[in-house]
Amino acid sequence: MLHTDWLLAVVGLLIGTYLVRVLPFWFSGIHRLPAPVHRFLELVPAAALGALIVPDVLGQAVPVVAVATPVLAFVLTLRGSNLTVVVAVSILTAWVGLLVLGV
Amino acid sequence: MHSFTRGLTSALPIASGYIPVAITFGLVVRSFGLTTLDATVASLLVFAGAAQFLAIGMYGAGITAGVVVAGGAVAAGGVAAGDGATAGGLLIGGWPGAAALLLVVQIVVAGWLLNLRHLLMSSVIAHSLGTGHRWILRSTLAFGVTDEVFGVAGWRIAEGGTVKPRFLLGLELGAYSAWVGGTVIGAVSGEILPAALRTAMGLALYALFAALLAGQFRAAARQEDGRVVPLVIAAVAAATINAVLREALGWDAGAAFPLAMIGGALIAMGSEVRDAAH
Known part of the structure; x- marks a missing residue:
């Protein structure tokens, strides 16, 4: 079964995402974007990730675990671990942390 | 080897990265009281992994705030709204109220901003494919342009080749299957996992964002003209703006997020302009 509000969000995301992906396939001129626009689009993902983490991560149950897990994931990835390993280690760390500190 | 098959095999490394992340997505969606079908349809x-995680994160915040229905049932007594005994039909909750619709619009706008970067990736791939392919083929290939698909295709283009439509089709189909398959696995297994593990999966979402951010830094550091500092500035500035808007000014997530994202990127650009002037 589907939740109506979630489905609406998904369809909206589909339209927005697909349009962005398909426009250059329909109109070939788009591949020469002005340099500042190009650079802005390169910087957006890092900005988005920063805003996805803070402040929400601070408001979770058992803040110590909630903060320690992303820090660990960040360091592991910087040191070259692949994403699969990092996700697995993060889930395990958070789980053990929650069990030990009790929720 | 047929270029479609070559595309499929080139998707293997993408698939091994997608499956655990997609499993996490399925688990997180279920942990907010949505159904396996909700996760799969998304x-x-x-x-688009990042946008889907953004969407479920904002939706989860909406549940906490009491804006949307699904979590209301979860909070009331651990019964997922999707159990369906009372809901009956395909859709649950009827037409959403004004607050829920506002949240939907905020999710769509934030996701769209986040995915604007695909404009760059599609441009590179479309340019390499060239014109002369049927409209329906181009329109289909456009659907599968994700960061990782671009990573593989862009690498081949950088090696000096063009990308053939059939290669791209195989590559995208392999990645897509892994993404959808992983989501189903995660959503289904979410029903049988203990509560503490489900909470841990929810926390792992932030770990995933942190890992993706670290990955951005690493990728920039590896490039010849790569600049890591602007990326750090963008992330820190966006996080700061978001924290101030949300915590100090009491904005909700959907309104604060797009502003924080745009503000962070603009501040980083400003820092580059200032450095260039010195």
Whole structure:
């Protein structure tokens, strides 16, 4: 079964995402974007990730675990671990942390 | 080897990265009281990991705030709204109220901003494919342009080749199957996992964001003209703006997020302009 509000969000995301992906396939001129626009689009993902983490991560149950897990994931990835390993280690760390500190 | 098959095999490294992340997505969706079908439809239709995680994160915040229905039932007594005994039909909750609709609009706008970067990736791939392919083929290939698909295709283009439509089709189909399949696995297994593990999966979402951010830094550091500092500035500035808007000014997530994202990127650009002037 589907939740109506979630489905609406998904369809909206589909339209927005697909349009962005398909426009250059329909109109070939788009591949020469002005340099500042190009650079802005390169910087957006890092900005988005920063805003996805803070402040929400601070408001979770058992803040110590909630903060320690992303820090660990960040360091592991910087040191070259692949994403699969990092996700697995993060889930395990958070789980053990929650069990030990009790929720 | 047929270029479609070559595309499929080139998707293997992408698939091994997608499956655990997609499993996490399925688990997180279920942990907010949505159904396996909710999770699957999202992956089938959107096929954009970061935007899907953003969407479920904002939706989860909406549940906490009491804006949307699904979590209301969860909070009331651990019964997922999707159990369906009372809901009966395909859709649950009827037409959403004004607050829920506002949240939907905020999710769509934030996701769209986040995915604007695909404009760059599609441009590179479309340019390499060239014109002269049928409209329906180009329109289909456009659906599968994700960061990782671009990573593989862009690498081949950088090696000096063009990308053939059939290669791209195989590559995208392999990645897409892994993404949708992983989501189903995660959503289904979410029903049988203990509560503490489900909470841990929810926390792992932030770990995933942190890992993706670290990955951005690493990728920039590896490039010849790569600049890591602007990326750090963008992330820190966006996080700061978001924290101030949300915590100090009491904005909700959907309104604060797009502003924080745009503000962070602009501040980083400003820092580059200032450095260039010195």
